[in-house]
Amino acid sequence: QVQLVESGGGLVQAGGSLRLSCAASGRTEDLYLMGWFRQAPGKEREFVAVTAWNSIMTLHADSVKGRFTLIRDNAKNTVLLQMDSLKPEDTAVYYCAADVTGYGGGFSHPARFDYWGQGTQVTVSS
Helix, strand or coil: CEEEEEECCEEEECCCCEEEEEEEEECHHHCCEEEEEEECCCCCCEEEEEEECCCCCEEECCCCCCCEEEEEEHHHCEEEEEECCCCHHHCEEEEEEEECCCCCCCCCCHHHCCEECCCEEEEEEC
């Protein structure tokens, strides 16, 4: 099993920045992908960014490209989400997720991921 603990959410004005952190523990040697998703009230969970744990591949959703950056630290089993130029439409609960099987759907689909963090609220005021 893998445990994920997130931190770093909060309230920020539009145009501001926040950094989210996700620390993985447990069977981290099984990590294949780690990603960030978000879910706004009344909406489906949405892909934000993903990284392949043992390669250089990192991808971001078009909606956040150029504003958000996924940063990973394999030695610390941690992924960060640096969020700049935040907009009110970025308001959501942000979730960290881990894939340990390497299959089960596309890398941007929530169903692909086996473990989830508890979520952290990000609120961007206009």
